[in-house]
Amino acid sequence: MNHIVRLDEARAPRSPASMPESIVLGMPHLTASGLSEGWLLRELGHRHWLLLAAMAGMAVPDFRDTDGEPVYAAFSALSIRDTAFGEARENDVLTLSSEIARVSRTQVMSRHRLALQDRPIGTVELVSAFVRRAAGGGNHAVARVALGGLPPVEPGAAPGGLAALAAAFRHGRVGAHLGFALGRIAALAQATFDPCPSQDFNGAGFLYFTSFLAFVDRAEWRFARERALSAATIRRDVFFRGNADPGETIRVVLLDERPLPGAFAHRCRIERCGDGAVIADLFSIRRSPDAAPADGRRKFFEGPARRRE
Structure with missing residues (x-):
């Protein structure tokens, strides 16, 4: 990563109490299956935002365009890799090591390494682009x-890794x-949700x-x-x-599913x-002691819940 800014080198002032690099895990940080993926990503999203401010030499992340309108860092991709979230327990110490770098004219990527009791338990990468809402466009129209x-x-630098993969997805260049073969579009099942403003939207009004x-x-x-009762993420893109x-x-x-040894993927x-606009593609590999054997004879998602709503 070029022009890296690390959290411990950030120019923007921060309080050790509000941005600890080591966290004693308790109920807010855990689920029945181990480390809470939701809590972790909210924490890392916040760190990404503060690191952007540090990269720009700002005391707080108050980004604005030439007209003074707010500009936000919208995530275009995330990748969770090589995780052992299921090993996390109450009172364990989680250590986060974070850095950020600019990967294109409009994009930055942060990388966060996770350790539990000084043992690595995974890496999370977040790619974001600065965006602003078009006048009257709501959340459908951003630029x-x-x-x-x-x-x-750096001259001649091109986005690599997750940023390049995200761009390839946007342009339909990933097969x-x-x-999973991406040509398959037949729905196996679906579930409908009504996002709640007080739970599912952020302070900028975006989902x-x-x-x-x-x-x-x-x-x-x-x-x-x-089978989902004890599932914990191994990989998620x-x-x-x-x-x-x-x-x-x-x-x-x-859209698709497959069994794996002691796990399942969808x-x-x-x-x-x-x-009908597509707003996200998600690929998940989840560990589960109740997952089907990887012989292809039993699918993970089966039974009456497979029906379309």
Whole structure:
């Protein structure tokens, strides 16, 4: 990562109490299956935002365009890799090591390494682009903007890794990912949700990026309740395409699935119900002691919950 800014080198002042690098885990940080993915991503999203301010030499992350209108960092992709979230227990110490770098004119990527009792338990990468709302467009119409004050992109540098993969997804240049052929579009099942403004939207009024994952987990719970009961994420890749306004319903569509040894994998898409627009593609590999054997004879999602709503 070029022009890296690390949290312990940030120029923006921060309080050790509000941005600890080591956290004693308690109920807010845990679920029945271990480390809370929702809490973790909210924490890392906040760190990403503060690191952006540090990269720009700002005391607080108050980004604005030339007209003085607020500019936000919208996540275009995230990747959770090599995780052992199921090992986390109350009173364990989680250590977060975070850094951020500019990867293109409008994009930055942060990388967060996780350790539990000094043992690595995974890495999370977040790619964001600066955006602003079009006048009167709500959450459907946003435009990318380039801001000054950030370190320059090195001459000849091109987005790599997750940023390049996200761009390829946006332009339809990816044929397969995590073992799934992307040409398959037949829905195996779907679940509809009505996002709640007080729970699922952030302070900027956007459907928050962590809510996308929460809807997929809720759909998984509907589709495969027994096996989802003890599921913990091993790998998750999410590619964001759009957003929704308060009052709009969304649906999670299960497009593909496959069993793995002691685990299961699925590919989902989130759509706005009103216009059918795809707002995210999600690929998940989840560990579960009740998962089907990897011989292809039993699918993970089976039974009456597979019906379309």
